[in-house]
Amino acid sequence: MLSVSTNIPTREIIEEAHARIRPFIHKTSVLTSHTVNEISGAEVYFKCENLQKIGAFKIRGGMNAVLQLNEEERQKGVATHSSGNHAQAIAYAAREVGCKAYIVMPENAPEIKKKAVAGYGAEIIFCKPTLQAREEALNEVVERTGATFVHPFNNYHVIAGQATAAKELIEEIPDLDSILTPVGGGGLLSGTALSVHYFSPKTIVVAGEPEGAQDAYLSLQEGKIVSAPYIKTIADGLLTNLGDKTFPLIQKYVKSIVTVTDDEIIAAMRLVWERMKVVVEPSGVVPLAALLKEKEIFNGKKVGIIFSGGNVDLGNLPF
């Protein structure tokens, strides 16, 4: 049952998750860029989850969770709080399986994300933009409807789903020296770390994180989950703290976290849009910014980067 999965995903669980969600997701393209290779000195393969359904990898975890609802749970629907891509993932997944989705969003969420969630037929519950208001609104919805809460990252079904992006990349491009992802709550990073552990154990996992939301970097240093000292970054998908399910996996399997400034994020984003011709959101280019910042480490290496998403407000670009 969805709400009681307390086991770290095994190799088999990730394989099952992949088989379960495959009919509902894209096997996304892997792109290369001569320019990026020249600038970085590495041989870089970009897994384009910005070209994924809903424009982000989040559909993998959301779909895997929603597909495991039993009949009774399905009738009551699913709920989550998110202003971002997870909201769209749950709304989309619920529509695919024919159940209701209740999405708690802060009133000030970007219009494009509100529209997308509503477009998938979900019921949106607006709340004040605070963590407390968000949790209260979610609890109220769950109590009223009996819907199953699918956490954006601190959920093993979600983690197993996110793990399938790196699994596909490893299957298509073997022998990667490193894989880089962004880190927010750690769902993609911990899933990637698990897939690397099972399917490509010689590969090193590194994360990029904004300096203005460096909770994961500090948590690894201090050996416990801590918050960022301040939050100020354009990478609005990476603001949350790690969870008690994602943190231990990151502690165990992730080599290091590289923090980058907003200027570095914007420069990487511009490089990707201008030279690779794909729309990647600020959070999604953070691992490329990390690679370019620490390029001597990756010089001559074969590196995979997960472009996590491409949902950008075109009315509010940094260039």
Next chain:
Amino acid sequence: MLSVSTNIPTREIIEEAHARIRPFIHKTSVLTSHTVNEISGAEVYFKCENLQKIGAFKIRGGMNAVLQLNEEERQKGVATHSSGNHAQAIAYAAREVGCKAYIVMPENAPEIKKKAVAGYGAEIIFCKPTLQAREEALNEVVERTGATFVHPFNNYHVIAGQATAAKELIEEIPDLDSILTPVGGGGLLSGTALSVHYFSPKTIVVAGEPEGAQDAYLSLQEGKIVSAPYIKTIADGLLTNLGDKTFPLIQKYVKSIVTVTDDEIIAAMRLVWERMKVVVEPSGVVPLAALLKEKEIFNGKKVGIIFSGGNVDLGNLPF
């Protein structure tokens, strides 16, 4: 010899061109979009030449022309006038074969295009932004250097190269009811029409053209090459008149030309960037704007669209 190819490309010539340029170009991805299919009522396949080397299909024609220089011509180099993607194509192709490229560009060309051409090692000759100044500068360069002039579109080697984009699309997605391209000077459109004629004769070819540069539309109506009554469009790759090699092919093999406004072009561009997550330049989305404008014609049809390029000045976006 390059400058004297006076024959309309045959099926074999296009096949040879494809074999010749294949090592130097990408076989670009074909993308689909659930959203575009819903909005248009058609089943649309996008051939992503924005993801091509130099960010545009132009490398196909440029490469095919430059690869056919004989040894003596190669030593003297190639020359062209272009402020756009053809300039980059010739500069890139020349570098690949190890010959000099002389590119005449108007002083006011976008910085990003100047930088790209210079980055490929070409010599740029700046001129006043008039057709006369451009031609004079080109003649001067050709006289001084003996370089071979490669016209941006009115050249059968170039047309045969551009034809390979539609050839690849037809090979990957058979049984298309229609293929839509933009039309500027007509190199891509006439090449596409030839490939369709040889490799998929039941497919209909339609072009999209900006209302503010509607020379091709009017030329088809009047049965001779005419200029647009005024030039005013965001689609800066589509400003030129047809040539005496492209026009007869378009007359013979193209079903119709749909003109679209800049507002329609910008709306299509926004749709592509927001939902498909790829960077396509205004000229490149013109055929999609045409499809959306005339969607009842394409309703229920299987349609191919060539996204011709993705070279956009990010500092000067229409949204």
